[in-house]
Amino acid sequence: MNEQEMDIFKIISAAGDSRGSAFEALRLARKGKFDEADAKMKEAKEKSIDAHDVQTKLITSEINGDKTETSLLMVHAQDHLMTSILARDLIEEMIGMLREQSEA
Numbered sequence: 001m002n003e004q005e006m007d008i009f010k011i012i013s014a015a016g017d018s019r020g021s022a023f024e025a026l027r028l029a030r031k032g033k034f035d036e037a038d039a040k041m042k043e044a045k046e047k048s049i050d051a052h053d054v055q056t057k058l059i060t061s062e063i064n065g066d067k068t069e070t071s072l073l074m075v076h077a078q079d080h081l082m083t084s085i086l087a088r089d090l091i092e093e094m095i096g097m098l099r100e101q102s103e104a
Contacts, residue, residue, distance in 0.1 A: 014054070019044070051080075
């Protein structure tokens with residue numbers, strides 16, 4: 001496995017971890033465990049940053065002249081990353097709504 005493929009798998013893994021942490025945060029918030037949910041959302045954000053950092057490395061490498069091969073695996077990694085970011089953002093809003101509802 002070459003370095004680019006390793007980076008692609010890092011994106012997939014970190015994005016999946018981010019998405020998983022975000023959904024765990026939502027489950028906790030539904031139980032009223034907002035402090036624990038906040039901690040899980042922090043984990044989700046950190047994992048998103050990890051994935052984004054690898055993506056930025058690949059983009060920077062391409063800008064510097066190292067051609068990045070577009071493969072189905074690369075497309076899959078980008079899909080995972082964007083889906084996890086969208087899920088995290090939506091879940092953050094949902095937790096906010098649950099928090100407001102619990103305070104009413």
